[in-house]
Amino acid sequence: MEKKLLEIFNTVLTNRSKEAIKGLTPNMHLRNDIGFDSLDLAELTVRIEAEFDIDIFEDGIINTVNEVFDKLER
Amino acid sequence: MSDKYFYIDCQRGLKVEFNKLIDDVNESSTYSKYCLTHDYYQIFKNIIVSLLIDKPIYLLDYDFSTEEINQLTGIDIKNQSLQSIAIKEVNNIDDLIKRIKKVQKWRVFLFTSGTTGVPKKISHNFSSITRMVKVTEKHANDVWGFAYNPTHMAGMQVFFQALLNKNTIVRLFGLSKDEIIKSIANEKVTHISATPTFYRLLLPVEQQITSVKRVTSGGEKLDVNIANKLRVAFVNAKILNVYASTEAGTIFASEGEIFSINQIHENLIKIVNEELYIKADLLGNSDNYKLEGDWYATGDLVEIISESPLKFRFSSRKNEMINVGGYKVNPYEVEDALLSIESISNALVYSKKNSVLGNIVCADIVCDNKSLSIPEISKILRTKIQEFKIPRIINFVTKVEQTRTGKKIRK
Structure with a gap:
């Protein structure tokens, strides 16, 4: 799952001409560390939902990679 | 008034007192009718300067490309010329407000996504853009969380509501969630007007926000889920839902998703085939309006709850925006x-x-x-x-x- 998520994160980043990241760690902040803005988060949720069938922002905004893992493992 | 702030921006570490604003305005020696900057304070100052010299101002989104600006205005923004100006000295904020209220020729030009192609140009004069501004003693100590793009209609309305009441403007738009929460708490923001998306990105908040008395939502449909979460987060606030457009500004408000039209507004709107029409008198100026007699079809579809008094809720858009x-x-x-x-x-x-x-x-x-x-x-x-x-x-x-x-x- 982590490998697939990293791939999705990097698709969103590179589509915006932002630099790809090498790996995901649980405490990474989606905005502050990875550099996602609201447009990126909107795209991220669509791509994650297409892959895992879960809308990670359905109940409000989450902030860290760990929270994404939590949503997907639930 | 001497220690009251006009504008606070935590990201830029900026705290501008009203006296400093007056000094900056008095020192302005040039003017351009095209305003293109990402610095909100400069945008506000440029608007005030344009008002004082009673000349038009075009507010351009900072992310417009040079090509788009050329298409919209016909100018080459990189080579635009500045005009020398001399402003008769402004003594203080009261003097400033008194003078800007006297403008006659001033117009603000905004750009909104048109229905037929490139963004369309809409202009408002001082009275149309401040139509919904309420200036009373009650509002004297309001502190505004500025949560809209300043080059758009909703941002302009908040700006004038704050300026004419001599309120502090605290920047919230374009900040991270942590910065927004911190700015609201540190500056004791009392009023926020924003889109449901702004609130969606802010929620959930870890602790209740007590300083805010009024939370206004507009620009998109406010869903019940967000409204409920807002009530929990902004524990002392009245939650208000407004219907507004760049063409007309704020038209009416409700406390839930159902809009109830009072008698004053009854002759200014009508509903035909589920579509909301507004009276042409409410509109700013543009060549792009397609009027049906005195009426403007908003493209917003509504579901009527009751005819008298008129109550409805928004259902969807007629066009494909x-x-x-x-x-x-x-x-x-x-x-x-x-x-x-x-x-x-x-x-x-x-x-x-x-x-x-x-x-x-x-x-x-x-x-x-x-x-x-x-x-x-x-x-x-x-x-x-x-x-x-x-x-x-x-x-x-x-x-x-x-x-x-x-x-x-x-x-």
């Missing part, structure tokens, strides 16, 4: 931008529901150049249209589905 976090995107404009790329022979732009921004822009494209990548397409689009209009999901397809009459099928 995509609302991305309160910003309207015209799919035809995006398709034009895609089709201007040589190897793209056909394109269909459509919206997909989204839990972050309400809707997201998607595109199916027929592309003859197999080596053209999505990042490359996005990069080209960035030179042609604003970031929020760029499709976030692009699919390569062999053909765009069409109806039998040759029209594209929108999803």
Whole structure:
């Protein structure tokens, strides 16, 4: 799952001409560390939902990679 | 008044007192009618200067490309000329307000996504843009959380509501969630007006926010889920839902999703075939309006709850504009931008529901150049249209589905 998520994160980043990241760690902040803005988060949720069938922002905004893992493992 | 702040921006470490604003205005020696800057304080100052010299001002989005600006205004923004001006010295904020209220020729020009192609130009004079501003003693100590883009209609309305009441403006737009919460708490913000998307990105908040007395939502449909969460987060606030447009500004408000029209407004709106019409008198100026007699068809569809008194709720849009976090995107404009790329022979732009921004822009494209990548397409689009209009999901397809009459099928 982590490998697939990293791939999705990097698709969103590179589509915006932002630099790809090498790996995901649980405490990474989606905005502050990875550099996602609201447009990126909107795209991220669509791509994650297409892959895992879960809308990670359905109940409000989450902030860290760990929270994404939590949503997907639930 | 001497120690009261006009503008606070935690990201830029800026705290500008009213006296400093007056000094900066008095020291202004040049003017350009085209305002293009990402610095909100400069935008506000430029508007005030234009008011004092009673000359028009065009508010341009900072992410407009040079090409777009040229298309919209006919000018080359990089080589625009500045005009020398001499402002008769402003003594204090009361003097400033007194003088700006006397303007006669001043107009502000804003750009909004048009229904037929490129953004359309809308202009307002002082009285139309301040129509909903309420200046009373009661508002003297309001502190405004500024949560809109300052170059758009809603931002302008908040700016004038705050300025004319001599209220402090605290920047919230474009900040991170932590910065927003900190700014609201530190500066004891009492009023926030924003889009549901702004609130969606702010929620949930870890601790209740007590200073805010009024939370206004507009620009998109406020869903019940967000409204309920807002009530929990802003424990002392009245939650208000407003219907507003760039064409007319704020028209009416409700406390829930059902709008109740009072007698004063009854003759200013009508509903025909479920579509909301507003009286032409309420509109700013533009060549792009298609009026039906004295009425302007808003394209917003409503569901009538009761006829007398008139109560309704918004159901959907009649036209195909995509609302991305309160910003309207015209799919035809995006398709034009895609089709201007040589190897793209056909394109269909459509919206997909989204839990972050309400809707997201998607595109199916027929592309003859197999080596053209999505990042490359996005990069080209960035030179042609604003970031929020760029499709976030692009699919390569062999053909765009069409109806039998040759029209594209929108999803």
